Amino acid sequence: MKFNFDDSMVKSSILLIYTGGTIGMKMDPVEQTLQPFDFSQILEEVPELGKFAYRIDSCTFESVIDSADIEPRSWQALASLIEEKYDSYDGFVVLHGTDTMAYSASALSFMIEGLTKPVIFTGSQLPIGVARTDGKENLISSVEIAASKDSDGHALVPEVCICFGNALMRGNRTRKTSSENFRAFKSADCPLLAEAGISIRYNSSVIRKPDDWDRKPVFHKELDTRVSILKLHPGITPQVVRNILCGPETRAVIIETYGAGNAPSKKWFLDIVKEASGMGKILLNITQCIAGSVNMDLYATGKKLEEAGVQSGYDCTTEGALAKLFYLLGRYTGNREVIEGIGENLRGEITK
Numbered sequence: 001m002k003f004n005f006d007d008s009m010v011k012s013s014i015l016l017i018y019t020g021g022t023i024g025m026k027m028d029p030v031e032q033t034l035q036p037f038d039f040s041q042i043l044e045e046v047p048e049l050g051k052f053a054y055r056i057d058s059c060t061f062e063s064v065i066d067s068a069d070i071e072p073r074s075w076q077a078l079a080s081l082i083e084e085k086y087d088s089y090d091g092f093v094v095l096h097g098t099d100t101m102a103y104s105a106s107a108l109s110f111m112i113e114g115l116t117k118p119v120i121f122t123g124s125q126l127p128i129g130v131a132r133t134d135g136k137e138n139l140i141s142s143v144e145i146a147a148s149k150d151s152d153g154h155a156l157v158p159e160v161c162i163c164f165g166n167a168l169m170r171g172n173r174t175r176k177t178s179s180e181n182f183r184a185f186k187s188a189d190c191p192l193l194a195e196a197g198i199s200i201r202y203n204s205s206v207i208r209k210p211d212d213w214d215r216k217p218v219f220h221k222e223l224d225t226r227v228s229i230l231k232l233h234p235g236i237t238p239q240v241v242r243n244i245l246c247g248p249e250t251r252a253v254i255i256e257t258y259g260a261g262n263a264p265s266k267k268w269f270l271d272i273v274k275e276a277s278g279m280g281k282i283l284l285n286i287t288q289c290i291a292g293s294v295n296m297d298l299y300a301t302g303k304k305l306e307e308a309g310v311q312s313g314y315d316c317t318t319e320g321a322l323a324k325l326f327y328l329l330g331r332y333t334g335n336r337e338v339i340e341g342i343g344e345n346l347r348g349e350i351t352k
């Protein structure tokens with residue numbers, strides 16, 4: 001990428017990683033369909049990037065994908081790429097489809113322990129080649145945030161984040177809440193890490209910092225995906241509950257409960273929960289509510305779940321809980337260590 005300044009003026013170096021999604025699409029005038037454009041030409045599409053005194057390199061995932069096709073092996077590839085390039089850049093911006101961005105940002109947050117540089121996920125609701133696109137603003141703010149350092153030269157936001165609609169959110173606290181609005185994501189239980197207005201205002205008291213800035217992060221790429229999700233609803237049947245909780249391929253199940261972590265108090269339901277628990281399944285209670293925490297001591301129906309061996313997921317999102325379980329199960333073969341990890345605030349994913 002060519003910029004109008006020499007190397008001595010470069011303040012930060014950023015790697016843009018394009019994985020796919022709407023942001024990198026342009027209307028093909030012949031086919032009249034959205035097609036990914038050559039990402040090495042990003043400066044042509046977003047010339048504003050050239051005004052920063054940053055070195056910006058870009059690379060494209062081997063096959064550009066709609067984020068509905070993201071798999072844990074994509075996260076492993078992303079983690080490997082960041083690990084390989086870690087010393088060469090001050091920050092990383094990952095361009096990703098919005099549909100599963102919250103899952104990917106959650107996964108990367110657990111896979112990288114002791115992060116000292118920003119990893120900012122962004123995307124857009126409208127393609128960058130469309131006049132009213134939100135992609136340019138999202139990309140420019142992400143690059144500026146990924147490049148920002150304090151007077152000691154330390155990154156201002158050494159976290160895995162999502163930057164979208166002028167808001168910087170902790171990745172593992174974020175949910176896609178709108179398929180239409182430019183403010184497509186929400187971080188209900190964690191304050192914004194920064195907000196982009198006339199200037200970017202950082203909320204430094206919320207931003208997590210590494211224990212040791214000089215220590216290289218540890219990349220945990222082993223993931224165990226034997227996790228299921230059971231969403232409770234009135235009318236759910238014993239067959240469905242048993243199939244999901246006691247499935248032979250499952251090591252852990254996220255139970256999406258009502259309100260503060262409540263579930264039916266019917267005997268058949270609690271019997272199946274106890275049966276699954278007795279089989280050694282790890283059961284995690286996550287609320288269906290968009291905000292607020294599980295508190296199994298509040299109502300008798302929650303208390304019964306706790307007595308049946310279900311762990312509290314506190315105020316973790318389902319996306320965050322899934323990623324946390326993939327990571328913990330990949331790291332530990334024993335249930336004791338996994339359960340201990342569930343109760344800990346590992347990457348700012350729970351309020352504790």
Ligand code: ASP
Binds near residue numbers: 020021065067096098
């Ligand atoms: N389906 C697209 C994706 O998630 C939507 C988007 O990028 O916003 O890849």
